[in-house]
Amino acid sequence: MSEKDSKKDILDTATKLFVKHGKNGVSTCDIAHAAGVNKALIFYYYGSKEKLYAAAFKNLIQTFFYEIREKINNSEPGLPAIEVFIRNHITIIKENQNMMKMLVRELLLTENGQSFPLNESADIFKSLRYEMIKVLSDAREKGEIRYVDPVQTMVSIISLDVFYFLGKPLVQMINPTIDIEDFESNRVDHIIDLLMNGLRKDQE
Amino acid sequence: MSEKDSKKDILDTATKLFVKHGKNGVSTCDIAHAAGVNKALIFYYYGSKEKLYAAAFKNLIQTFFYEIREKINNSEPGLPAIEVFIRNHITIIKENQNMMKMLVRELLLTENGQSFPLNESADIFKSLRYEMIKVLSDAREKGEIRYVDPVQTMVSIISLDVFYFLGKPLVQMINPTIDIEDFESNRVDHIIDLLMNGLRKDQE
DNA sequence: GGTTAATTTAACCATTTGATAAAACACAGA
DNA sequence: TCTGTGTTTTATCAAATGGTTAAATTAACC
Numbered sequence: 001m002s003e004k005d006s007k008k009d010i011l012d013t014a015t016k017l018f019v020k021h022g023k024n025g026v027s028t029c030d031i032a033h034a035a036g037v038n039k040a041l042i043f044y045y046y047g048s049k050e051k052l053y054a055a056a057f058k059n060l061i062q063t064f065f066y067e068i069r070e071k072i073n074n075s076e077p078g079l080p081a082i083e084v085f086i087r088n089h090i091t092i093i094k095e096n097q098n099m100m101k102m103l104v105r106e107l108l109l110t111e112n113g114q115s116f117p118l119n120e121s122a123d124i125f126k127s128l129r130y131e132m133i134k135v136l137s138d139a140r141e142k143g144e145i146r147y148v149d150p151v152q153t154m155v156s157i158i159s160l161d162v163f164y165f166l167g168k169p170l171v172q173m174i175n176p177t178i179d180i181e182d183f184e185s186n187r188v189d190h191i192i193d194l195l196m197n198g199l200r201k202d203q204e
Numbered sequence: 205m206s207e208k209d210s211k212k213d214i215l216d217t218a219t220k221l222f223v224k225h226g227k228n229g230v231s232t233c234d235i236a237h238a239a240g241v242n243k244a245l246i247f248y249y250y251g252s253k254e255k256l257y258a259a260a261f262k263n264l265i266q267t268f269f270y271e272i273r274e275k276i277n278n279s280e281p282g283l284p285a286i287e288v289f290i291r292n293h294i295t296i297i298k299e300n301q302n303m304m305k306m307l308v309r310e311l312l313l314t315e316n317g318q319s320f321p322l323n324e325s326a327d328i329f330k331s332l333r334y335e336m337i338k339v340l341s342d343a344r345e346k347g348e349i350r351y352v353d354p355v356q357t358m359v360s361i362i363s364l365d366v367f368y369f370l371g372k373p374l375v376q377m378i379n380p381t382i383d384i385e386d387f388e389s390n391r392v393d394h395i396i397d398l399l400m401n402g403l404r405k406d407q408e
Numbered sequence: 409g410g411t412t413a414a415t416t417t418a419a420c421c422a423t424t425t426g427a428t429a430a431a432a433c434a435c436a437g438a
Numbered sequence: 439t440c441t442g443t444g445t446t447t448t449a450t451c452a453a454a455t456g457g458t459t460a461a462a463t464t465a466a467c468c
Contacts, residue, residue, distance in 0.1 A: 006415080006416080020315075021228075021313070022226065022228060022312065022313070024226060024228035024229045025228045025313075025354065026267075027454075027456080028452075028455080028456060028457085029455075029456090037416080037417095038416060038417055038418080039456090039457090040416080040417070040418085040457090040458080040459090041415080041416065043456085043457065043458080044415080044416080044443065048456080048457080049256065049457090078395070099311055104308065104312065104370060105309075105312055106303055107370050107371065107373055107374060108226065108308065108309055108370070108393065109225075109226070109229075110223075110373040118374070118377065119377075120371065122377055122378075125374065125377065125378050126378055128378075129378040148394070148397075148398075149390065149394060151375070151379060151382070151387070152387075152390060152391065152394040153394075153398075155367070155368055155371065155375060155391075156364055156394070156395070156398055158371065159363045159364050159366075159367035159411085160360055160363050160364065160366070162363075162367065163359070163362070163363035163366065163367050164359055164363065166308060166311050166312070167311060167315040167359065167362065167363075169311055169322065170311060170322070170329065171355070171359060173322065173323075173326055173329065173330075173331070174326075174329050174330055174333040175355060178355070183356075184356070186353065186356060187356065187359075189358070190352070190353060190356040190357075192355075192359070193352075193402075194352075194360055194399075194402040194403070195398075195402065197401060197402045197403070197404075198397075198398040198399065198401040198402030198403075199398070199401070200401075203446060210445080210446080224460060231424075231425065232425080232426060232427085233424080233425080233426090241446080242446060242447055242448085243426090243427095243447095244427085244429095244446075244447070244448085245426060245447085247426080247428080248445075248446080249445095252426080252427080253425095253426065253427090266425080276442080340427080
């Protein structure tokens, strides 16, 4: 009873540490120690640090993906679908800041568009793109928004939703008196407001 | 004659390497080798790797700051000042992608808002904040835009301007057939379009 | 109990890491 | 020429790194 699943322990611990300190900021010793296992076990199960990192990366992306897919198609009646979509998107980003940080880290390491862990997860991203763009073109057909380039708009929505969580330390540093809880909860409404105004049909 | 300024050589080389591979992705040996100096010289001039990194960081931020301050106040007649501002902002970000990447890297390492290199450059960021917000409140007074929270809006503008350069590898991966040059030059107009529509006064 | 395979461990290795101390160099001015 | 000062190199260090190996332990099945 109560057997411990060392393989999973290693992956979970590694994920946590990689998210916090980046691929190069963590050693296999750190991981082994934090996971309470012997260092050799890491290589026994995952072969190399690189592969462990890729596994942790994919693990995180996949979890995120299933979550976002589930929520994004949950349209509520009454509100414009596009607004629900954006609201859900930012909520999920907020709940998956770790995944976002890891993704951005990997993007920073990417050169010439080549990254092993990113390529491993390419399919996930592609199907995500497909679903996001569908939401946008549906909204356009329904007359909820004016015509805009869907890819550009997708990038804009992601930018607005994601970037604050990266820049948060900076926002705090620059505005020492700010009530950060307040700012954060206003952020969602601000983004919705900006986007809905920016995308709405001209009413003339 | 033609004495070589080793101290500056080290800083410049280190900056380049740190930008590319991150703080933990570069060793002092790498830097010394690339700069064509002895490794011990790095410690002679900068004391530690950490201090060298902080110096490189500040160096980059400062350069960026002077550039942006100069351009941002260059209002052209005819166009709304706010549009000129956004256009200049994205241009400068585009020209300083390295600085942006280094900044984001540092933000990712920041915990509890504490980061030595970031704190070292706090004043720069604060005065930048002041000037950006002034542009926004001026635009509001002139009736160019409706009332919006200036800090939220500042964060949104920065998000839109910066994030694409981080996500570029992903955009390329997800849209294999995309003409990236095209997409990039359209990006500016898309952002302007989205923001000007999102911020404009209601005309009813 | 014995056999076998999966899991876990301790001990070890070569290399690289950040950092130091001391020696060598260059070049002033006295 | 001697001396002092700022610069650069050589040599070296202990610690940490990613990774390996072989032995020990455990679990499972016959």
